[in-house]
Amino acid sequence: MPFKKLRIEIMNRVGYILLVSGSRFNKLSITTIRELKRAFAQLEDDATAHAIVLSGYPGESFAAGADIGQMVHFSPHEALHFAELGQSLFDQIESCAKPVIAALNGITMGGGCDLSMSCDIRLASESLRIGHSGAKLGIITGFCGTHKLPQIVGKNLAREIFMTSEIYTAAEALRMELVDRVYHDNEFWQGVTAFAERIASHPLTALSAAKRLINAAEDIDLRSGCLLERETATHINVMQPLAPMI
């Protein structure tokens, strides 16, 4: 089945999912979220992709949040279903066995901010405008943002971002560690592809084991995390007999 809201391609072991909704800003409508789930499943299955980049490049937005026109008439029941759909996409990205890089080319608001936080690494261009406008719309986010944002920037900054509904720049996002790297606009895509290709050049077994362990570390105690690490590392390292001694 073809995609209407995005396109995918694979180049130099990197799979790209590019949101192209056709309108000025990409919105996370029900259709877009369903297509994203299908696109991630497809690239996860494709052995030629070792890493996945999600972006709205070269458009103005990464994702400008949910579709308010669609949401305004939601009943609480429909809202719950919508949150479940969004959360199932984010869960799929987090449990995807390949590193997922969010390349934030521009406006990244609300659900778009949550979507970027379900990715492993966030790279931004200087045009990044990021924030959460729920309090301005009379809602909170339903896409795991209330948990992920405090984990990434700390509780106090998360509360400020939610409460003010303000839009933050790339420099501010970098200071808060909401994004990992910022590139000049004209070096952005080159920087993203080079970064993704470097990661994709590494063995996938090690990449996915690291991803799994780091995600687990967020939720479990130190001793169990170390136990898990020992077992995973033993298994992974035994499969790499030619690796240099470390």
Add this chain to the structure above:
Amino acid sequence: MPEKLCTIQSRSNGIAVVAIPGSSDASARELLEAIRRQTSALAGKDDINGLILTSSASGFCRCLIECSTSVRDAGELSSFGQQLTFSLEKTGKPCIAAIEGECSGLGLEIALACDFIVASEAAHFGFTGIAAGLIPFCGGSQRLSRLVGKSKTKELIYSGDLVNAAEAHRIGLINRLYPEGHALAETVKLIEHICTRSPSAIRIGGEIVNAGYDIDLQTACMLERDAFALCFASFDQQEGMQAFLDKRTPQFKGE
């Protein structure tokens, strides 16, 4: 009278500015009691939408912890202090600490229980009690490490050193940094801005951030889903989204 230790400095546009003593001869217990009474009274008032805790450049709630207290009294003081900091987190209204001077010991404990901290370049932060053999006792060791990480917290508590406002900003202890003398005025502007947003979304969002922080992702997201759905039974959601589509300013009711 403990109330005099903690007064309302101003009250306008639904914002209450609570004056915390700069430094005081009162006991820690009396200070905590005064802050608890004042803040819980304000939390219960429908015409108050936001709280600012502030004090003068001389400091923020500096006091001496009596060294003569027994183990039992110290335990009780800690329990009382922890109750206060938990209740500060549960006012359901935005609560910001605006710091202009030294914010250490008990003052830092209280500031850490606010939603976040705004400070001027003249501010300093730390837990100075170690020299007298004291550690934080109102939840400060736990809140600080959740905010700035374990190793920075240990450095601050072990050394008893103060860090300046720029360093506090760098490590994420304070959210915003302003020139000397401007902390309160800027915080008033910020909270007035916040109060144009939906009070019910802020209340629910604050609760979910607090509740979700200490639990696993799956459970936290389940809570969030339910809270998100609940928003769609509110006046504020209808008004907020309709106003967005109509390109006008929303008029929230907080219900």
